Amino acid sequence: MSLPPGFLDELRTRLSISDVVGRKVMWDSRKSNAGKGDMWAPCPFHQEKSASFHVDDRKGFYYCFGCHAKGDAISFVRETENVGFMEAVQILAGEAGLTMPERDPRAQEKADARTELADVMELAVQHFRLNLNMAAASEARDYLTRRGLDPEACARWDIGFAPDKGGVLAALTAKGVSQQMVIDAGLAAKSDYGGAPYDRFRDRIIFPIRNARGRPIGLGGRAMAADAKAKYYNSPETLLFDKSRTLYNIQNARTAAGKGQPLIVAEGYMDVIALSEAGFEAAVAPLGTAVTEHHLAMLWRVADEPIIALDGDTAGLRAAMRTIDIALPLLSAGKSLRFAVMPKGLDPDDVLKQQGKGAMQGILDAAIPMVQLLWQRETEGRTFDSPERRAALDKALRQKTALIQDPDLRNHYDQALKELKWDLFRTRKPQARAPGRRGAFNPRGLDAWHRDQSPVATNRNSALATGATRDDHLREAVILATLIATPAAIEPFMAQIEAMECTDDDHAALRGVILRMAPGTDLRAALHDAGLEAAVDALTGQRIVQLSSGLRKPGDLDFASACLSEAFAKLSTARALPQEVREAHEDIDAGDEGLTWRLRQATTARDRAAIIAAGSSGEMIVAENGAELDSDELSAARALWEALTIAKPPEDPK
Structure with missing residues (x-):
């Protein structure tokens, strides 16, 4: 069975000889240079200890300076596998993903046709080069000069010129090349209207296109006319030229x-x-x-x-x-x-x-790595100010990384994107204040505006603020402890974890490690490496956290999910309270008759979210999980209850 030369060229191009040889030898890391494709090893064909066997990836050959064995990938497989030429080709074709051509009685004829086409292309390249020196090419030479290419550079790149008339078809047929061969080489085309064949390249600067072995296989042409249909024009697909592989x-x-x-x-x-x-x-x-x-x-x-x-x-x-x-x-x-x-x-x-x-x-x-450009594509020009938008981003990124076949590489991409999300979401811009709210410019004047910025020293303010901060900190502790006890719960709650603002540096540091943790990583080990063992001990050592979090059932994903869902819901509700209080203060200044109703709304929201709650009589105060409170917690809870219950609903005007 004969093979077309193009098949063997493609086979050699697709395979690296160092990969083929590397299965049989152990490379000498001191002498080898993988970046340059310059590899050395003890020879597999004779017994030796020194690395005298040389493989040159660029040239595609091997040579032993001891036994003088030499050849390419095909000959290496033949010698090491003890197989014939065609069987060696079949082995390598399977590795390269190439289908062996079927037996073709015309294979030799095709091989001869490719060889002839390559010869025709070489004749055409030389013809175009000579044309560049003709008077008709003066405009083309001026253009190349403006682009910084002198005659020596044009010669190095075999740049030529195709005139508008008297082109390569006439020149090659005059040298005995058949008209059909010129057409098959992609240099000319048959008329759609039954006329004589015509040159494909006319009034264009010609750039020869060569394959990996330096043989001309096609042409590229740059139009000189400003109104040309195509500024650049390449050879059509031929036996020699396939632009998707060139x-x-x-x-x-x-x-x-x-x-x-x-x-x-x-x-x-x-x-x-x-x-x-x-x-x-x-x-x-x-x-x-x-x-x-x-x-x-x-x-x-x-x-x-x-x-x-x-x-x-x-x-x-x-x-x-x-x-x-x-x-x-x-x-x-x-x-x-x-x-x-x-x-x-x-x-x-x-x-x-x-x-x-x-x-x-x-x-x-x-130059930036591909993961950063992928991130830029999915995030540039967009805002992610809601859980829905963040979830959409997560989904889009997961869909892209799922395309990566190598599982280890896919994990690294996921980790890199997780860190980029952390960088994007960890800095939150302050929300714009509504007109007339605290912090906005007061139209009554600069002095009045300064007074508005000063703290309001009343009993309505202090207890509310103190209670909210204490409870928020406790809820964060419950969330973080649950995640530490059951790391499998991190991924389902990733959006809420990213959106959670922490009340102290230890909580923020723990949250940061959790967000950046790669899938399958030992969270406890990651926290240890980050120097946060003391913070973990302080967090998990609190009795109320032990009773209220996933620490009660470590590793139980369902229980952890329930704890997290409740804690996040309460945290979100509680953090809506300060805005209600600020609006109530503003309404006091404005003499708003709906003041008591507004405070009642704030109280209700606070009640629903409280980790510490009081009975209607205010006599028995316990944590939600039933644990008794210490004296400090008891005092804080009573003060909070009293502050929240001073408001009464507005009377019906009727």
Whole structure:
């Protein structure tokens, strides 16, 4: 069975020889350089202790300086597995996810056709290069000069020109190339109206596109006419050219990346050329299409973290967001993407010309990991001031991280996003005050406004404020103790935990560790590592907390959920009380006749939420769980009860 050359090329491109060889050898970490694809090991073909067996990922070959064994991935499998050529190809094709081609009596004919097409493409490239020196190309030369490309740079990149008339079809057929071969190479096309074939590339600057082995497989053309239908135009799909599997400048970029340069993915030919000419030689670009999964596989064979260089416009950001969705299911440990965003309105070529190489290096050094761009996409321009909105954010992020196949990597993404949520929600902006409320400017004048800011020293204020603070602190303790006793309850109550404001630093520190804890982490160990053991002991050592929280049944998720639901509900209700009190104070100043009714409403809310409650007579005061109170708690509860019961409902005016 014969195989088309393109199949073996694709097989070699998809597989890293170091991965194939790595199954049989133990790499010498002192001599090997994985970043450059330069690997050393004891030879698997003869007995030795020194690392004389060399594998070069960039070239795709191995060589032993001891026994002189050499070859590629296919020959390595043949020798180590004792199989024939076709069986070795089948083994490697299975690893690369390629389907073996069926037996085709015309396989040799196809192989010959590809070889002929490659020869035709090389002839076309040389023809276009010569055209760039003709008088008809003066405007094209001026354009390239304005873009910073001198004749030497144009020669390095094989840049050419296709005139409006007398193009490559006539030139190649005059050299004996058949008209059909020129069409099959994508250089010409048949007319839809039955006329003579015509050149696809007319009045365009030509950029040859080469595969990973340096053979020309397609062309890119930049229109000179301002009214051209397409500014850039690529070869159509042919036996040689598949744009979803091709990256411009991949051959040179692979060599440069092997020398330690960062692999940069730009948007177009001119960006790649500008970057390379400025010293960033490991630059590539997709060809008229978004980055595909095949592109990502090619990139990750060259570098572990390619940098996607985005144009600083809306289209560039949209392209980046599409890349995230394609990349998430393909991520693995050590294989990811970083994103470098150009200044607004600029592309890499503009940055280099206007700000210089140093500015570009700074942008690349500041490239952000993919998780941050994912976070930005899901949060930018939005507010999360309600549980519903926060829950929607949680759902959206979970849906994205669920695409990651590697469970360990997925956990790390979840943890990173959890920390970003913590950073977003831990700083809460003060709510704007309603006109006429305490803190707003008083139209009676500056002196009156200052008086409004002063504390109101009355018996109506102190007991209420003291009781609310004490109870809030206790409810927080119940919540935190329950979460420590049953960490499985953290995830279902994540939104409420994030929204909870703590009354002291110890509670805030405990809450912070709980929010940032990765799934499956030992919470007690995390609190110990954070130096919060004393805070945990102080929290869980309180008798009322022991009786009122999930400490009574550690690990019981149902019991913990019930405790948390009740505690969060009471905390939310209790914290509505200060606003009611402030409004009551304002109504006193204004002589509001509904004062007593408003205080009654505040009292009712306070009653419902109280952890410490009194009977109607006020004689017996106990905690809700039935525990007796100490003297301080008893005094506070009585003062609170008296303060709350001074209000009476307004009399019926009738």
